[in-house]
Amino acid sequence: MESLFIPLELTDCLQVILLGFIGGVLSGFMGSGGAFFMTPGMMNLGVQGIVAVGSNITHKFGKALVGSRRHAELGHVDKKLGIFMLITALVGIRTAVWITSSLFDVGDAGGDKGAAANLYISLVFVISLSVVAVSILWDVLRTGRDSDGGPSRRITDYLSRLRLFPMIHFPVADVRVSLWVLLIVGFGTGYMAGTIGVGGFIGVPAMIYVFGVPTAVAAGTELFLAMFMGAFGALNYAMEGFVDIRLVLLLYLGSLVGIFIGAYGTKVVKEKMIRLVTGIIILLCVVSRAIAVPIYLAQLDLADIVQPSSFETLNNISKAFLYISGISGTAVILFNVIRAYIRRRRVYATIVARSE
């Protein structure tokens, strides 16, 4: 089992901190996620997919704990909604852990232990985040054409007309949601969190578009939910021995600073730009992971489309895409943050003009 954990040199440590920082900035900026960058980033460093997910979900536990405390102070947490979603989310996580753990042992005899789990995680990552990225970019284009900034309520309105009983009222979010819809969304959120460590990309849009929850409450409730899911995921992965505590601490070093800076960025960047940057970053991450898929297919002898000698090249290209997406996205956010910071310092904004 000890061979699961890779040796960490100083450069590896710095790269993990950087991954954490970029993930934190993106997470603070986009309201959820960050793991979509950190999980494959660690995998590109040679960390086994399952250890990357296990460490990431453990890291998410502490991060969500800190975040939900702040949101709760602002009244952005609907605990009742969070608890309802949590019940099925835990089942979703458990299902995800069972699937990835089972797949981890496939290919053991051939010396490519973990390749099946890596392939599975990568495929789920590519398919689900492609849908999310395209939806976000479509939403941006739709906003541009119709000048309608609000999220679409078509699904919410449709489901509320269906009235699938029992309907439950959530007082903080002030919505009525069918128990069945709640259970399905909760399971999906937990499954995604357990598989790729990115439950928020399912949970937050689902709460906004399916339940009709206000955006701030959706983000706060998702963090409340993520705290429990992270705790549950951490327990499960830790029990299986898939948590590298060193990676968790190094991720924190970057992410907990990055998340504050990312959140600051949302105050100084336009709403449309936030969604555009988010969509492009996720899409580039999807491309990065898709490039690595042929390696896992070849390791499992499922498709002979790349030679083992090309693995390193493909891995490097995948790594390059990931770093380009994360670094360019973070650069855009940091540029705006620094510019706003300097501008405030110069008291640029106020002009006093006297008519006489």
Added chain:
Amino acid sequence: MQVICVSRGSQSRGKEFAEKLAAELGYACVSREDLLEEATRRRIPIGKLETAIIKPHIYSEDLAIELDHYKALATSVLCERAARESIVYHGRTGHLLLPGIDHILRIRVVSDMEYRVSYVMNELGLSRDKAKQYIDLVEDDRRKWVKQFYGVEWDVFTLYDLVLNLSQMSVTNAVSATCAMAQLPEFQATPASLKAMANLRLASRARLILASHEGTRRRNVKVRATDGVVNVTYLSQEMREPQVITQALQDIEGVREIVCTEAETNILWIQEAYDLADHSYEAVLSLANTWDAAVELIKLSPTDEPDDVLVSGVQRNADSWPESGVIDEALGGGEDQPEDMAKVYEKLIGDGRAGGRRSVGRSKKGLVNAIDRSVNYRLIIFDRVLLDKDESARKRMLQEWANFLSDSLGTPVVTVKDIVAQHQFGFRQAARMTVLALVTAAILFAVFQFNSEILSFLSRTELKWRVLATGCIFVFVPLFALVYSSAARLFLKMLKLD
């Protein structure tokens, strides 16, 4: 000039009442329909606004700006008319249209459902059930309109001075009773309330000019005015060249000065005395910079004005503070305009955070009435008030006032001390940050120093060791996150980047 605002429900006979009241008093009658006509003339898409408020999913940023234009137009039209003659206005939000003007008589007219249903059945030829359904739908739409416009519920009757149930009395008798009530001193214009209305008029005129100016037409700006000083707050993302605001407004009659402030939100700072020498200013400014907020000042009078004060006619003592509303600078002579607040305000202008200033009499009701409910204040700072009380009474009453403000306006109310504790970075914070950073460093050192032993411990396969390892991770990870995040937050606070 007297202003009477009648807020009416659907088929409540409010229109009939308002028109008869205006005729009886010899006042001009202005209706919501007059405002809509003017709005249509100015190409404000009223129909689209009505639909957007009923169907929120089509509500957009552009429509929010149009809503602001309409509000400015309504305020401007009423203020202009009220400056020339006494008026009776009737519409759905009559009681909320002119905030901070304390001499307005605000009336709500209601009728029982039976009368209204019969009326609709006769007028529209509907069945009883359909007529009732129709009234419910219209009322619901109006509720949404009021909520969207002013963030308050339409049926909060404490917002009215008089509620008339026309099922219980005839319109003629209601008019007679109202005419008598309109003679009460509370509803007569005073120099202070006229000044407040002039300020409101100037602000709404400025807002309308910005709405028609090429460079500012589609921009989300908020305008306030005090004694010829026009305060414009705007969003940084939207306005790259704020000079265009001054260009648009500089020719308006009565404008002495234009202050443009970049701000995402507003903070209301209420005190009896302001002092640049104490730490309050730095704390508030730091918070305003963090939130990108404009700070509006309200100075309370230093002595109590009971909420149930009986004012002896319109000839109020020129040196006293009225019981509510905005105090006229000229009322007690220019020299009475609080100098301490003026100094703080000048400093706020210099620091790019000025959001307006006013003086208000010291009564809970007066203070709440003077605050514009349509402004979205993120925080109210309420401190250094009731200074003439002894320490223990002051502490208790401060809390009572804060609770009252918070309940009435739905905005968090804090003291400067709360902000200092939350946002200022001093020696204690520096020491705390250092200790937390050292603890973080020690944990990291220990983990990497005993790297192989820890990994070996985490990798053991026996159940009891697995449970122990899991328990250790479960406790250790959130603790580390809390310690390190506190250190990181303090570090960013030190850099003023929190």
